[in-house]
Amino acid sequence: PRAHAALRRQKRDWVIPPIKVPENERGPFPKKLVQIKSNRDRDTKIFYSITGQGADAPPEGIFTIEKESGWMKVTQPLDREHIDKYHVGPYLGTLGDVGVLCQALHSCPTPQLFSHAVSENGKPVEEPMEIIVTVTDQNDNKPQFTQEVFRGSVPEGALPGTSIMQVTATDADDAVETYNGVIAYSILSQEPREPHPQMFTVNRATGTLSVIASGLDRERVREYTLTVQAADLDGEGLTTTALAVIEIADVNDNAPEFDPKMVMWAPLLGVTLWCPLGRGADGTPRPQYEAAVPENVAGREVARLAVTDLDEPGTPAWRAIYSILRGNDGGAFAITTDPATNEGILRTAKGLDYEAKQQFVLHVVVANEVPFVVKLPMATATVTVTVEDVNEAPVFVPPVQQATVLEDVPPGQTLAACTAQDPDKAQSQRIKYLVGHDPAGWLAVHPENGLVTARDHLDRESPFVKNSTYMAMLLAVDDGSPPATGTGTLLLTLLDVNDNGPEAEPRDITVCQRSPQPQLLTVTDRDLPPNTGPFRAELTHGSGDSWAVEVGDTGDTVTLQLVAPLEPDTYSVYLRLLDQPGRAQVTIVTARVCACEGLAQGCPQRSQPVTALPFVLATLGALLALLLILLLLLLFMRRRKVTKEPLLLPEDDTRDNIFYYGEEGGGEEDQ
Template sequence: MKGYHVVEKLWCSMNSNPDPWCNNPPYVYNSSSNTTSDFTIATDNQSDCTLLIHNVQFNYSGVYKFRFITNVTLGKYTGLTGATLQVTGGNPDHWPVEAVVTAVVLFIALVILGVVIYWMRRKDEAQKDNRGKNGVQIQVKQLPQSNEEVSQQEEVTYATVFVNHLNNDFSKETKMVYSITGEGADMHPAGLFTIDRNTGQMYVSQPLDRESKDQYVLQAHAQSSTANIKEPAMGVIVEVLDQNDNSPIFTQNPFIGSVPEASKIGFEFRTVSATDADDPNTYNADIRYSIVAQIPAEPHPNMFAINPISGAIRNFREYTLDIQAADMQGDGRAVTGKAVITVTDSNDNAPKFVKTTYNVSVPEDQVGVVVVKLPVTDDDEPQSSAWASKFRIVNGDSGGFFNISTGPNKQEGIITTVKALDYEDNRKFTLLVAVENDVPFAKPLLTSTATIIVNVADVNEAPVFHPKEKTVIKPEDAAVDSELVVYTATDPDTDRNQKVTYRVGTDLAGWLTVDKDTGLIKVKSPMDRESSYVKDGKYRALILAVDNDSVPATGTGTLIIELEDVNDNAPIIEDRLIEVCNKDPSPLLLSVTDKDGPNFAAPFNVELQGDGRNNWTARMNDSKTGIILLLKTPLEQGIYNVILRVYDSGHHFQDNTVQATVCDCEGANVNCKSMRTANFGFPAVLGILGAILALLLLLLLLLLFLKRKRTKKEQPLINDDDIRDNVYYYDEEGGGEDDQDFDLSVLHRGLDNRPDVFRNDVAPTFMPAPQYRPRPANPEEIGTFIDDNLKAADNDPTAPPYDSLLVFDYEGGGSEAGSLSSLNSSSSGDQDYECLGEWGPRFKKLADMYGGGED
C-alpha cells in the first residue's frame, strides 16, 4: 500500500483541536491507536473520500478498527482490518472514475492483508484483548530546549506506537537512522521503549505503572546512514498519565468504636479512613464514603450516618456497619469495609437496696467484725461502671465506730466495726446508709437508702490498767521486801460487780512480787542495774488483773522500773595474761572496764600492791581508761603475778592480779616459746605422779566397796538367753557336738594379743606444755602459788594418768595394773558365784577369784 498517492490530505482526530484547514473536514477515528500520523484521505471533494494506509508497521497483535465520519448521516462503521470505507451521499454525478477504481483495488488488497495479519495474531489477540481496548493519547510538542514531552497512559498495550516520527532537518535530504538512550531504553528498566531506526517511530513494549514510576527521561539520536551527518540529541520526557487502576483500601478492617447510649444527635464518635494509590491530584484518588448496610437494622435501618450519628439505643449492644469507599468522587472504583459499633451503657438506672430495714446484734469490745451485708440491684449493664455500686453512711455514726465498703461482686455493702463498742456507754446505734454508682447518674435519679439498727451485746470485758504503762524510779540496791508502787486496774463491767485480783505475769529476773488484793508491788530479790535483763537502765514486767467471772477475763499492764545506778561494781582489768621481755621491755596497755554507769566508772586510778612495787611501774593513760604497765627491773625468766588495785571515780576499788610471763628477749620482740618448754620440770613431774597415785587409790577403794556390798545372791547380770560376740550358750552337759564349729582361740586374748601400753614417764610431744608458776621468794604468797599450780595441773592434758594406762582387761602375769585377786572379802563365802562360770572365758579370772578356782 505504500506509494499509493492520490490527492492527499492530513486528517484530523475528533479528539484534537482542528487546525485552520480542518474547518469542515472528514473525521477519522481509530479506536486502537488514536495515532494521527498513519492515515491520509484521498478525495476529490468532501463527500467522496478514500482512507489510505501508508508507512504503517503492524507491530501490535490485535484488531485495528476505523470509523470514518462525515456530515452525511449515511456514514457507516466497519471493523475489518485495513478496510476502506466508501461513504455514499450527495450527487453521484460528481464521483470520479479514478476514485472508484482506486477504492476497489485498495479494498481488495486491504482485505487480503487483513486476513493474513488476523490469523497470524489470533493467538496473541486472545491473551491481550483487555489491553487492546485501552486508548492511548499521544501529545507531542516541540519545546524550546529541543526536548520532546510525551504523555503516555499506564497499562497501555505494549508494542504500541506512541510517537509518529522524529522530525529533523536532514530527513528530506538523506536517509536518517534513529536511536534512543536513557531510562527504559538502555538504562533500567532496559527495553521498555524502542524506536524504529528507519522511521523514527517510538514504541512501548511493556505495560506502564504510574505508581511505580511516573516519568521517564530519554535522549533521541538521528544520524545519516550514508553521509557523516549527525543531529544533536533531543530530550524526550515520557510522563505516565494516571488511570483509575487502584481501588481504595481501608486503613483497618473492621473499625471498632463505641458510643454511649442516650448520646446527642450529631455526636461524632468514630472516623473511618481509606487510602488510594492513584494520583492524589486526580479524581482517581478522590474518595467518598457511604454506609451500605447496618446490622441489626433495628429499631430502624438508618441509625447511623457516616459522620453524624443519632439515636439513644440500648436494646442492642452492638451494631455492624458495612462501609463503602469509592474514588472518582464516589463514581469510580469502590471497596467495602466494616465498622463495629458498641453501644455502651449510660448510668440511667439507680441501684436499689433489696431490703430497706435491718436489725442486727454485735458483741461489744470487738474490732473488725462484720455487722451486716447489704445487697443491692441495678438494671444497668452488668460489670460496667454504671452498674458497680458504692456506699456511704449518711447518719448515725458520729463516733466513727463503723465502716462500710463494697463487696467483691460490686453489688453488696459490708458494714464492719473499726473501733471497739462499749455496752455500758451506748447500747444501740441507728445507721442510715445510701447507695450510688461509681459514675454519676446520666439524669436526675432518686438515691436508695437503708436503715440499720445495731444492738450492742454485753460481754465480760477484761480489767483495764490505768495507765497501760506505769513507770517508777528506784535505786538498784533497793532493799528486799521494800515497796515499789501500787498498780491497779478497774473492771469496765460496772453492772456485774466483779472482784479483781492481781498477779505477776512476766518477771524475767524474778525480782518482783504483787499483793493479789491491793496490787502493791514489792522487791522480791535484789535488783541489779547491770543485769542482762535491764535494757538502757529500764526493767520491764507485766502485771495481770483477773476478774472472777465464770469465764474470767484478764487485763495486762506494763510496769517499767528505771533503776538508779549505785557504785556496786569495782573496775576490772580485762587483760589478765601478759608477756614481756626482761631486757629493754616495752610498756603494755591494759584496758579497764566498769559495769556501773558513767557516774561511777571512769576516770580510773591504779596502785601497785605487794612486791610488784619493786619491779613494775603502773600509771593511767591520758583518757584514764587504761593502765600502762612497765617492767622496770630486769627479772629472770619466769611467771610473775602483778597485783593492781584499780579505783573508779567513786573510789570503789578492787585488786586485780595480772599474770606476767617474763621471757629472755629484748624490746617488743616477745618470744616466750622456749620458756614454755623449760617450765615442764620437776614440779610438773610431781603433779603427774600425784595424780596417778590418787587415781589408783580411788580405783582400789571403789572395788573394795563393791565387794563388801555383795551380801546375798543376786540375779546374774546377763540372762541365759543373752548373746555376746556370737558365742551362744546352749545349757549343754557333757562334751560338745561335732556339728558345732567353734573357734575358741578367737575368744582368748593371750599375751601375744595384749594391747600396747604407752610409757608413763614420757610426755606426749604433740600436746602443749603447761605453765606452772615458779616458787615465789615471798613466803606470804605460798598459798597463791599452791592454788595456781594445782589448778594448772588439773587442767593440764599432759598430766598423768594417760588413757593408755587404764588397761584393766588383762590381769595375767606381768600386768602393769597388777592382780586384783587379793582383794577378797571375809564374807565372800556367803555368796554364790557359780553363775560366773557360765559367763564365758572373759570372766574366767573373776569366776576363779570368787568361785574358788585357780588364782
C-alpha cells in the same frame, strides 16, 4: 610503638564513600560493590583484605574482596530487616600474613576492621580505613496489626467526636527515608449498618476510632464490628485487615433500690430477720433492718443490704456504692460493697462500748459508681443495731506505770502501786493481780491491792536492764465468765549504787625481756558517774617488785611497765584499781615474758636438737634391757634360793636414773 606513631603521622590517601546496597537483589552473585584503591600501589605491591561484620565475623562470608584488585563484592541477597548496616574495613598489605601487623599493633577490634598498607619490609604505608555498607529498604513487608481483634466501648448517646480506642499496626520496612513503612488506616465495613452505615471513623495516621454520627442506642444495638484496614506506602501499598469490636456501654439512667422483700442473714445471732417496709419523710419506701453485735469486736459483719438495679449488671451504672448518712456516731461502722453480689456489707469499724451506747440507728443511702445521667432520687434504708454486753478485761490506770528505785533495795521493799479498773460497771467483779513477764525474776505483786515488791536484789548492770530501765508486765484478771485479763507495763528506773569495782582490759599481755615496751590497758566500770573514774591504780601481792603502773591523763587507762629483769616465763601481775569513791577491785593480768628485745611479736620457740628423738629411743631401749636383766636375775636367785631378801638396787644406782631438764622453753615431757 614507633611504627604505630608513624602510622598516625601519615596522611590518608584513600577515601571510600558510604556504600548503599539494595536489599533482596537477585544477583548474579558475587556482585561487585566498590573498588578499594590506594595511590601508593605505584610504589609497592599492595594486597587487600577485609575483616569484621559480614566478612570474617558473624554473619560470615557476606562480603569478600579481591586480594590484588581491591574489588569488594557481596555474595548473597541482603535483608535490611535483619541487619540494616554493616561495619567492615579493608586491609592493605604486602607479601605474608596480613594479620601479623594488626596483632602487633593491638588495634583490631571486632566487628570493625582497621586496615594497614605495608611495604615488603613491613613498614606501614597507609592508615586503617572503615567501610560502612548501608542496606537500602525495599517494600517487602506488609503491615501487621498488633491484635487480630481490637475491643473497645463507648457509652450510649455519645456525641460525635468521642474517641473510642486506637488500632495499631507495625511495618518492618523503613518509614524514615521511604514510605515503605508509612501506614494509613481506613474502615472497610460496619456491622450492623444501623442506625447509619457510617457511625464511626478512623484517623488515617493514628488509627484512633471515634464516633462520627449520633444515635448510639444500647437497647437497639449492643455491639458493632468494624473491619479496619492498614496499608503501607501511605495507603497505596501492601494491606492487612483486623476487626474492631465496639461495645455500646450502658449509662446510669436507673437508680438502685433496696429490696424490701429481701431476707437478711444475721451471722452473729444465727437467725434470719425479716426486713419490714417503712416510709421515709418524702413518702418513698424505706426498708428497716435490725441486727445485734457484741461490744469490743472490730471488723465484725453486722448485716447485708440487698438492692436491685435495672442497668446492665457488672457495669459502673449497676455497681452500688453505699454510705451512712446519719447515726454513725464516732465512725463506729463502715459499709462496703460485695463485688460479687452488689450487696452492702455493714461491719463494725472499731470495737463498740456497751457501757457508752447500747443502740445505733443508721440511715444508709445507695448510689452507683457513676452519676445518674438524669435526676433520680436515691434510695435509703434504716438499720437498727443493738450492742450486746460482754465481759471486758480490766484496764490498768495508767497503762504504763513508772517508778524510780535504788538498785540495792532489799527484798520485800515496795517498788510501785499498780491499779486496774473493770470497764463492766454494772457487774461487781473482783480483780486479781499477777506478774505476767518478769525476765529477771525480781518482782512480786500482791494479788488484791496490786502493790509491787522486790523479791530479790535488783541489779542495774544486769543484761535484763536497758538504759537503766527494767520492764515488766503485770496482769489483772477479773472473775467474770469467762474471765478476762488485762495487761499493764511497769517501768522501773534503777538508780546506780557503787557496787562494781574497776576492771582492766586486756588481761593477757606479752613483753620482751630486754627493753620491754609499756603495755596500755583500758579501765572500765559498769557503774555510772560519779561511781566511775578518774581511776587510781596500784600493784599488790609483790607485783610492784618487777612492774610499775601509771594512770593515763584521761583517767580511764593505765600503763603497765616491766621494770626489773625476769626470766622468760608466764607471770601473774596483781593490779588493784580504785574508782573515784574508792571502791577497789583486783584484776590479775597474765604477763608472758619472752626472750626478745623491744616490741614483742610473740615468744620465739627454742628449736629442739635434731638428735633428740634417737636419744630418747636409745634411752628407752636401755631401760627396757636393764629391766629384763633384773627380772632374769631375780628368777635366777629365787631358783638358787640364796636369800629371801627382796632384790633392791643400791641408792647410788637409782640416783643416776633421775634426769632434770632446766633449759628455757620446757624441754622433754619426761621430766
